[in-house]
Amino acid sequence: MGRIVAGIGSSHVPAAGAAFDQGKQDAPEWKPLFDGYRPAMDWLREAHVDVAIFIYNDHGSEFFFDKYPTFAMGVAKSYPPADEGWGPRPLDPVPGDPGFSWHVAESLVRESEFDMTVCQELSVDHGLLMPLPLLWSHQPEWDIKVVPVAVNVVQHPLPTARRLWKLGQALRKAVESYPEDVRVAVLGTGGLSHQLHGERFGFRNEEWDRRFMERIVSRPEELVELSHHDYMVQGGAEAVEMIMWLGMRGAMSPEVKLVHQNYYAPMLTGMGLLLLEDTASS
Amino acid sequence: MSETRQDLAKIEGTYVFDGAQSSKGYRLNKFFFSLNRAENRAAYKEDPEALMERFGLTDWEKRKLREKDWLALAREGGANIYFMYKMGSVTGDSLQHIGAAFRGETLEEFLSTRKVKGAR
Numbered sequence: 001m002g003r004i005v006a007g008i009g010s011s012h013v014p015a016a017g018a019a020f021d022q023g024k025q026d027a028p029e030w031k032p033l034f035d036g037y038r039p040a041m042d043w044l045r046e047a048h049v050d051v052a053i054f055i056y057n058d059h060g061s062e063f064f065f066d067k068y069p070t071f072a073m074g075v076a077k078s079y080p081p082a083d084e085g086w087g088p089r090p091l092d093p094v095p096g097d098p099g100f101s102w103h104v105a106e107s108l109v110r111e112s113e114f115d116m117t118v119c120q121e122l123s124v125d126h127g128l129l130m131p132l133p134l135l136w137s138h139q140p141e142w143d144i145k146v147v148p149v150a151v152n153v154v155q156h157p158l159p160t161a162r163r164l165w166k167l168g169q170a171l172r173k174a175v176e177s178y179p180e181d182v183r184v185a186v187l188g189t190g191g192l193s194h195q196l197h198g199e200r201f202g203f204r205n206e207e208w209d210r211r212f213m214e215r216i217v218s219r220p221e222e223l224v225e226l227s228h229h230d231y232m233v234q235g236g237a238e239a240v241e242m243i244m245w246l247g248m249r250g251a252m253s254p255e256v257k258l259v260h261q262n263y264y265a266p267m268l269t270g271m272g273l274l275l276l277e278d279t280a281s282s
Numbered sequence: 283m284s285e286t287r288q289d290l291a292k293i294e295g296t297y298v299f300d301g302a303q304s305s306k307g308y309r310l311n312k313f314f315f316s317l318n319r320a321e322n323r324a325a326y327k328e329d330p331e332a333l334m335e336r337f338g339l340t341d342w343e344k345r346k347l348r349e350k351d352w353l354a355l356a357r358e359g360g361a362n363i364y365f366m367y368k369m370g371s372v373t374g375d376s377l378q379h380i381g382a383a384f385r386g387e388t389l390e391e392f393l394s395t396r397k398v399k400g401a402r
Contacts, residue, residue: 015402029400059364064315065304085317085368154364156300197356197363199295201381202395229292237296238363266398268377 002100002178005047006185006259007252008040009216009274010131011192011246012056012169014084014272017130033271037134038261039066040275042134043259045143049185050218051097052136053104053171054128055145055164056189057154059084061125068155069117073108074148075101082123091130091138097145100182104147107174116149116180124148127189131273153190153241158228161243162190165224168250172242175251188248190241192263192270193234202268203236209270210263217258217276220249235270245274253280297357307360313337314365317372327374352380354395 016033019025063069071128078093108114128148136144147156149171152158159167169184192209195201209246212235215222223246231240249256255278264271297303304311316322316337325401326333334344346354350373355361367377393399 019401027400029398033401059316060311060362060368061318065311083318083320085323085371087320099399154299154362155304156298195296196367196377196381197384198297199353199385200293201295201384202392230299232296237293237298266401267396268283268381268402 001180001217002175002180002184004172004175004184004186004251004278005049006044006278007239007248007256007276008131008135008185008187009213009272010189011133011179011187011269011273012127012130013269013271014126014130015267017089017126018080020130020133024205029051029266030093032264032266033262034134036037036264037131038274039260040273041135041137043275044185045137047185048183049136049144049215050182051100051145051147052132052185052187053175053251054132054150054187054189055149055151055167056127056187057152057241057244058150058262059125059154063121063150065155068152068227069107069150070152070159071114072117072119072122072150073105074119074122074146075105076120076122079122079124079128079146079148081129082125084125091133092142094124094128094132095142095145097147100145100178101147103178104171104174104184107177108170112170112173114167122150123140131187131189140239149247151244151246151247157226158240159180159243160230161246162224164243164247165220165250166254168247170222171247172251179235183202186248186251188245190244191239192242192272193236194269195236196268198237200236204265204268204270205235206263206265208234209265213272213274214260216245216249216274217256252276255279299362303360304362305360307362309338309340310343310359310361311354311365313339314361314368317368323372330372350375350383353381356384376402
């Protein structure tokens with residue numbers, strides 16, 4: 001059967017993707033970020049993850065407001081990098097797993113009553129692509145398959161923090177009902193504190209970020225109770241993305257082992273990384 | 283109790299991108315979205331007015347874009363920042379340029395509030 005072996009929370013900052021492509025991993029302004037991912041990549045290699053379910057959001061790359069899904073997921077064979085306005089990143093399309101993805105769609109819609117928009121063509125932007133090559137090797141070819149699960153955290157009304165938590169629980173049920181042996185990591189990307197619009201542009205809150213990273217490990221129910229307004233006041237308007245980390249945590253065992261974490265906030269965004277081991281499967 | 287729309291309207295310097303904003307900003311955001319395609323970026327660089335006309339922007343929207351009045355575009359125009367910042371691919375304005383303008387600062391003033399100015 002399918003097993004969740006790891007949960008990962010990660011920011012998804014586009015400038016870091018550009019820095020990666022430009023080979024700035026050891027540049028002083030970026031080294032504290034990229035070095036922070038290396039222990040996670042090493043641990044994940046040993047954990048032999050087959051598929052990564054990415055709870056992330058699109059940023060005006062694939063979805064427009066003519067039709068804006070609250071929850072969409074990919075069932076494609078592969079996912080090309082999106083052109084976000086500056087040309088697609090020089091990365092190979094990321095492989096998918098249609099059989100597993102369709103099983104997840106079946107389970108989410110039929111068993112758990114999460115009515116997903118199911119996508120057979122989907123390009124992926126920095127919401128998925130920034131952390132991906134920092135966690136799994138992309139050369140000579142991608143060492144991971146993905147299932148993108150895109151969440152509307154852009155156009156209000158947004159799904160609640162509690163809804164993301166329940167989505168995570170539903171994903172666990174889907175994974176565990178898969179008949180084949182597959183080792184799965186679940187990721188929630190986005191945040192941490194940042195505000196990108198209005199006179200409050202540049203707002204950040206390191207103390208909130210660090211407390212969030214503590215609480216999501218040991219007291220996630222406190223974060224599930226918070227409103228969008230709470231996230232936006234404490235972390236900045238665009239920090240409402242942080243609810244996607246609750247999707248990851250909801251998919252994990254109640255008790256988890258904290259394997260690794262990193263935090264770096266040089267510019268606009270508190271960039272967090274959290275790697276959790278599922279204790280039910282170890 | 284569930285959160286209401288009114289609850290979200292109370293954060294200073296923040297223009298929550300809700301249904302009203304998204305309806306108002308529809309044309310503008312569609313125009314920004316078009317910049318995901320190389321041919322539209324080339325078209326803008328060739329003749330910005332023609333691309334703005336093609337997307338049916340109003341006189342006010344065109345004027346605010348020419349003036350780079352990013353704050354008015356977000357606040358009154360319903361522009362969403364994830365879409366609007368794609369303008370940088372054709373004008374050269376970074377997210378930090380746009381953000382400094384939101385705050386009524388120069389780029390240098392804004393960057394002086396950051397810990398690591400090169401991390402962008």
